[in-house]
Amino acid sequence: MAENIATNYSAPPTQHPGQPAGIVNYQGREIRIIAHRGIHPYPENSMPAFKAAAKWGFGIEFDVWGLRKGNGRFVVTHDPFLRRITGGKDLTPIIESAPKKLKKINLSPNPDEFIGIPSLKQVLKLADEYPNLDFTLDWKIFNPTKTRKYTERLVKKINRFLENHPNNNVTVISFLPESLEIIKELSYGHIKTGFLMHPLNPYNFGWKTTLDKCDYALTTPEMADKWVPRILDHDSKKQIICYWAPPERAVALVDMGCTGLITDYPLDVRDTLLAASTR
Numbered sequence: 133m134a135e136n137i138a139t140n141y142s143a144p145p146t147q148h149p150g151q152p153a154g155i156v157n158y159q160g161r162e163i164r165i166i167a168h169r170g171i172h173p174y175p176e177n178s179m180p181a182f183k184a185a186a187k188w189g190f191g192i193e194f195d196v197w198g199l200r201k202g203n204g205r206f207v208v209t210h211d212p213f214l215r216r217i218t219g220g221k222d223l224t225p226i227i228e229s230a231p232k233k234l235k236k237i238n239l240s241p242n243p244d245e246f247i248g249i250p251s252l253k254q255v256l257k258l259a260d261e262y263p264n265l266d267f268t269l270d271w272k273i274f275n276p277t278k279t280r281k282y283t284e285r286l287v288k289k290i291n292r293f294l295e296n297h298p299n300n301n302v303t304v305i306s307f308l309p310e311s312l313e314i315i316k317e318l319s320y321g322h323i324k325t326g327f328l329m330h331p332l333n334p335y336n337f338g339w340k341t342t343l344d345k346c347d348y349a350l351t352t353p354e355m356a357d358k359w360v361p362r363i364l365d366h367d368s369k370k371q372i373i374c375y376w377a378p379p380e381r382a383v384a385l386v387d388m389g390c391t392g393l394i395t396d397y398p399l400d401v402r403d404t405l406l407a408a409s410t411r
Contacts, residue, residue, distance in 0.1 A: 154191030154266045156402050158409045164392035165402050166191040166268050168375065169210065172396060175239035177208050178247050179254060186258055190398040191266030191301075193375075196252055197226045198273070198282040205231055206252035206286065212272070217249070226272075252289065259297040268394065270328075271306040271315075283311045287318040294322055305350055307333050309342040316345060326350050326373060329359060340366055348373050348392070353381050360389045377401065383408045 154165045167190040170181025177194050185192045195210040207226065214222040214229065217237060224233075240247040252269075259265055271286065273279055290302055304315050305326035312325040326348030329336055343349050343363065350373045351359045363370055373392035374385045379400035382393060386405065395401045 154189060154398075156405050158386055158405045161386070161391070163386055163390075163405060164191060164266065164373070165398050165405075166193045166266065166373075166392060166394045167398045168193050168394050168396045170194070171398070175241075175247055177210060177250070178239050179250050180247060182250075182255055182258060185398065186262040186265050188399065190402075191268060192255075192258075193268040193270060193394050194255060195270045195272055196286070198285055199229065199231065200227050201230050204285045206289065207231075207234055208250045208252060208255055210272075212274070227275075256293050256297075259293070259300045263297065263299045266301045266303075268303045268305060268326075271304050271308075271311055273306065273308060273311050276310075279308065279310050280314055283314045284318060287315055287323065290323055291319055303348065305348070307335065309335050309338065309345075312342070312346055324348065328375070329355060331355060339363075343367065343370060347371060350375055350394075352376055353378065353385065356381075356385055356388065356390070360385075364389050379404050 155162050156165055167185035169176035170178060170192060171184035172181065174181035174184060182192050182194065194208050196206050196208055199205045199207060209217065209226060211217065212226055214224045214226065217239060234249050237249055238246050239249065256267065273282055294302060301324070303324040303326055305328050306312050307328045307330065309327065312327060315323050315325050324347040327339070327342045327346045328350045329339060330352060331354070335342065343366070348371045349363050353374055353376060356374055360372055363372055371391045372389055373394060374390045375394040377385055377393040377395040379397050382401045382404045385393060393401055
């Protein structure tokens with residue numbers, strides 16, 4: 133499988149010094165292209181998926197949970213329960229799982245190889261090899277009573293990382309405005325934030341106040357036609373990222389005002405934009 137990826141993915145465009153990986157020039161504009169949970173068909177939110185994305189010049193988006201056990205450790209996986217990644221065998225909540233247990237879970241469909249659930253520390257370590265890599269963390273925190281405690285832990289970890297890796301861009305995105313406010317407060321603005329606007333997010337009603345405190349607005353392709361004009365009308369300089377962006381909508385999304393695309397198809401999106409930019 134890895135051999136197929138290597139032959140299909142071309143080398144990334146040359147990056148400017150200090151510029152985050154994943155930037156594509158489209159008609160004079162810099163557009164961020166971010167691999168959604170890494171490069172597929174490697175298992176999502178796995179180190180092989182992230183390494184492949186970094187190798188071919190894309191930023192990476194990944195999901196982060198704080199564990200109740202394990203002295204404030206953070207793990208990278210999407211679902212709130214273990215059920216999907218264990219084939220329906222385990223209903224344990226991620227945050228209640230012991231680090232030793234998580235280390236034994238194999239994400240690979242091939243029983244002859246082992247691909248584990250990475251920690252946040254492991255993912256951020258990619259910066260040692262890719263000093264301009266663009267990190268986008270989807271912060272999974274849905275317990276209001278624990279929001280500040282867990283978010284404080286996350287900010288401390290990222291602040292330490294940025295002290296040692298000043299060229300790496302780090303953005304934390306979340307559905308929860310409170311967590312984004314805490315991040316801005318405790319990082320003194322050094323950590324960029326983005327508000328995830330989703331049709332089912334009850335916090336959308338206060339979007340203007342929330343976006344005024346964030347660096348980015350994030351919307352879905354389905355919401356973009358309605359929300360991108362409204363966001364830009366409110367703040368013409370607001371940076372907008374579309375997540376789950378399909379290649380066939382890439383040009384339209386960028387033309388309407390999106391400055392970043394989180395996608396399962398980063399190469400196709402990149403090539404589509406480059407082709408359209410030279411017409």
